[in-house]
Amino acid sequence: MELLNKLDTHLQLLQDKHQIRQRRAVETPCAPRLTVDGRDMLAFCSNDYLGLAAHPKVAAAMHEGVDLYGAGSGASHLISGHSRAHVQLEERLAEFLAPHLADARALYFCTGYMANLGVITGLAVGDRNTEVFSESLNHASLIDGGRLSRTTLKVYPHADVAALESMLADSTASNKIVVTDSLFSMDGDLAPLPQLLALCERHGAWLIVDDAHGFGALGENGRGALEHFNLRSPNLVYVGTLGKAAGVGGAFVAAHSSVIETLIQRARPYIFTTAAPPALAHALLASLDIIAGAEGRERRAHLNALIAQLDDGLRLQKWQRIPSITAVQAIVIGANEDAMRASAALWEQGIWVGGIRPPTVPVGTARLRVTLSAAHTAQDVAQLVEALNALERRS
Numbered sequence: 001m002e003l004l005n006k007l008d009t010h011l012q013l014l015q016d017k018h019q020i021r022q023r024r025a026v027e028t029p030c031a032p033r034l035t036v037d038g039r040d041m042l043a044f045c046s047n048d049y050l051g052l053a054a055h056p057k058v059a060a061a062m063h064e065g066v067d068l069y070g071a072g073s074g075a076s077h078l079i080s081g082h083s084r085a086h087v088q089l090e091e092r093l094a095e096f097l098a099p100h101l102a103d104a105r106a107l108y109f110c111t112g113y114m115a116n117l118g119v120i121t122g123l124a125v126g127d128r129n130t131e132v133f134s135e136s137l138n139h140a141s142l143i144d145g146g147r148l149s150r151t152t153l154k155v156y157p158h159a160d161v162a163a164l165e166s167m168l169a170d171s172t173a174s175n176k177i178v179v180t181d182s183l184f185s186m187d188g189d190l191a192p193l194p195q196l197l198a199l200c201e202r203h204g205a206w207l208i209v210d211d212a213h214g215f216g217a218l219g220e221n222g223r224g225a226l227e228h229f230n231l232r233s234p235n236l237v238y239v240g241t242l243g244k245a246a247g248v249g250g251a252f253v254a255a256h257s258s259v260i261e262t263l264i265q266r267a268r269p270y271i272f273t274t275a276a277p278p279a280l281a282h283a284l285l286a287s288l289d290i291i292a293g294a295e296g297r298e299r300r301a302h303l304n305a306l307i308a309q310l311d312d313g314l315r316l317q318k319w320q321r322i323p324s325i326t327a328v329q330a331i332v333i334g335a336n337e338d339a340m341r342a343s344a345a346l347w348e349q350g351i352w353v354g355g356i357r358p359p360t361v362p363v364g365t366a367r368l369r370v371t372l373s374a375a376h377t378a379q380d381v382a383q384l385v386e387a388l389n390a391l392e393r394r395s
């Protein structure tokens with residue numbers, strides 16, 4: 001059939017460019033040691049930065065949530081799917097982040113992807129008077145949110161505060177929205193948030209910060225990039241995801257209560273979808289207890305020690321590690337097939353490190369992306385460092 005031929009031609013093109021992605025089936029809980037496609041592997045690719053995805057207390061809370069609320073929510077939040085567990089989670093998140101936001105409230109979304117679509121489209125009130133200023137390395141969900149908002153979309157170069165400043169100064173829009181990842185997920189570097197926030201305050205713009213990789217992992221108490229940079233402002237609109245360091249799933253927006261009320265009324269990815277199972281929200285209460293408490297501090301300290309160990313141990317000459325103080329460590333190799341060959345060689349040794357290719361990263365910067373977790377041991381990281389150093393020498 002002609003329609004199918006078109007698809008096959010397209011797939012063959014991806015194959016030729018070494019861009020076909022494949023999924024692997026994991027048979028055990030998310031952890032550094034897992035069984036995948038029948039093989040026992042040491043994995044450095046999850047976003048489970050604190051090791052909470054399979055934490056006994058979080059898993060037990062999930063069971064308890066099912067006992068209390070059953071399996072599903074049954075409806076969207078604005079109909080009858082809004083459960084007491086969702087209310088408790090939102091109150092707990094708002095309280096947790098209150099030191100950084102004015103009159104803080106939080107809103108729980110099914111996924112971070114949806115939260116980002118919702119927050120940008122929801123804040124674009126009076127569509128045509130809104131301009132969205134988007135950082136060039138932003139996550140796909142922020143890019144899609146900008147497109148869906150039907151506003152004028154302007155992209156500023158990576159971490160370029162001066163370029164953004166002149167764009168904001170030139171703008172005549174009555175509603176300005178700057179959106180940025182806090183921690184760039186494929187590079188591991190941090191956005192210059194204090195400077196961006198100062199600009200936004202000067203120009204009367206919102207600053208939407210997507211802290212998907214920072215929430216729970218950064219800051220003394222796990223309050224993410226807000227705490228790491230000690231930010232506080234009514235202009236801040238914070239997006240945290242709960243499937244990464246928090247180990248469960250879903251996401252939230254935290255901001256001034258007027259922002260949250262606006263999103264409840266306007267954000268279509270919030271309104272027109274079935275509420276996430278209440279058991280997830282119930283499990284997240286347990287995960288927040290860990291993040292905010294002594295165990296969370298210990299886990300972050302261990303994670304930081306592992307990051308320092310990797311930093312100390314790698315002796316790379318041809319490959320280029322992107323400087324990063326975070327759990328995301330990118331090693332740029334260059335060509336797609338070279339990066340995929342390196343990933344395959346590690347796989348053969350029982351080490352699972354993802355190879356990242358265009359279009360996720362710019363052409364010519366295919367890379368290995370190592371993510372560390374508090375669930376890793378120093379021996380795990382030593383094994384990885386040794387394998388990477390040896391592989392680069394042989395390549």
Ligand SMILES: *Cc1c(COP(=O)(O)O)cnc(C)c1O
Pocket residue numbers: 110111112113114116139141181185210212213241242243249250251
């Ligand atoms: C993972 C991620 C998201 C999406 O969050 P999900 O809850 O997985 O949908 C959004 N932004 C960034 C930067 C991410 O890394």
